Amino acid sequence: MPRRAHDDDLVVAFDADDTLWHNEPLFNAVQQRFTALLAPYCSAEEIDRRLYDVEIRNLRYFGYGIKGFTLSMIESAIELTGGRISGAEIGRVLDFAREMSQAPVRVIDGVPDVLAALAPQVRLMLITKGDLFDQEAKLARSGLADWFRHIQIVSDKTPVTYRGILRDHAITAERFVMVGNSPRSDILPVLAIGGQAVYLPYHTTWAHEQADHLPEQPGLYQIDHIGQVVPLVTALRAGMPSSV
Numbered sequence: 479m480p481r482r483a484h485d486d487d488l489v490v491a492f493d494a495d496d497t498l499w500h501n502e503p504l505f506n507a508v509q510q511r512f513t514a515l516l517a518p519y520c521s522a523e524e525i526d527r528r529l530y531d532v533e534i535r536n537l538r539y540f541g542y543g544i545k546g547f548t549l550s551m552i553e554s555a556i557e558l559t560g561g562r563i564s565g566a567e568i569g570r571v572l573d574f575a576r577e578m579s580q581a582p583v584r585v586i587d588g589v590p591d592v593l594a595a596l597a598p599q600v601r602l603m604l605i606t607k608g609d610l611f612d613q614e615a616k617l618a619r620s621g622l623a624d625w626f627r628h629i630q631i632v633s634d635k636t637p638v639t640y641r642g643i644l645r646d647h648a649i650t651a652e653r654f655v656m657v658g659n660s661p662r663s664d665i666l667p668v669l670a671i672g673g674q675a676v677y678l679p680y681h682t683t684w685a686h687e688q689a690d691h692l693p694e695q696p697g698l699y700q701i702d703h704i705g706q707v708v709p710l711v712t713a714l715r716a717g718m719p720s721s722v
Contacts, residue, residue: 487600488715489649490707492626493658494606494613496680497704499620500584505547508574512551515570519559529554541633543609548575579612583619588704593625595708599715603628605643605656607635607663635663637670644671655714657707661692669698676701676710 495501513525533550540546551571555563596602604626606613613631617623628647632639644654651672658664659680668675674697692698699710 488653488655488711489601489603489647490596490655490657490711491603491605493656493660493664494604494617495608496659497586497657497664497678498589498604498622499586499616501616502680504578504581508547508578511574512555512571515567516555516558516563519562525554525558528558532557541609542607543612544575544578545609545612547578548572579615583616585620585622586704589622592704592707593622596711597625600711601628602626603630603643603647605630605632605635605640607632635660635667637667640667640671640673644673655711665692665698669693669695673697674714675699676707678704678707 492498509526509529512529513522516525529550532554533547536546536550536553540549548571551574552568555567555571593602602625604617604623606617608631610631617629623629630643632643640654640656643649644651654668654673655676656664656668656673657676657678659678661677665675665677677692677698677700679700679702692700701707701710
């Protein structure tokens with residue numbers, strides 16, 4: 479592995495799910511199976527709407543990740559069927575969860591090369607939100623952990639969260655760059671604290687993580703693929719605008 483950057487270098491933090499590896503398609507596939515399971519009871523539109531509402535309601539209790547998603551599916555099933563859902567059908571939902579927790583981690587094309595190129599230039603950090611057990615397991619299976627100087631698994635990503643991380647690691651907002659696919663979690667809160675944010679859209683994003691629009695302001699960059707992070711970071715380090 480190449481040398482690591484010095485502590486006073488630019489700090490580049492990456493989101494994990496749908497930035498470094500594919501994640502949302504796994505949830506979408508399970509939601510389709512859940513919808514098929516409840517098809518005898520109600521329409522697909524009603525199932526999708528109820529599940530989303532229950533997930534949002536349960537975030538304050540169970541947080542993000544597979545466990546919260548599973549409990550929300552079970553609660554939705556009970557509500558949508560008026561309690562008629564069978565024990566066997568609940569068992570199917572639990573099977574979905576077990577399969578999700580053991581699913582292979584599919585690293586997005588180009589990610590290892592990008593991390594290898596950046597590691598000698600900047601301090602790399604991983605900031606991901608969700609269930610600690612789930613995220614640790616996915617990171618281990620991804621094979622990417624050794625590239626990161628710092629790994630933060632948090633329950634949510636807010637300006638307060640980011641300020642705390644920067645304070646704990648003695649990082650100033652001016653030399654902090656966050657790369658991610660979620661406007662709500664990776665972009666807007668970082669801009670709010672004076673950091674720089676790189677928006678890397680993923681082809682499917684959970685509705686809760688989207689935003690109506692992103693503000694046009696200094697410090698916000700949008701790229702089309704992960705490989706563009708390297709020239710952008712090089713330009714930021716040189717203190718000049720980037721044309722990527």
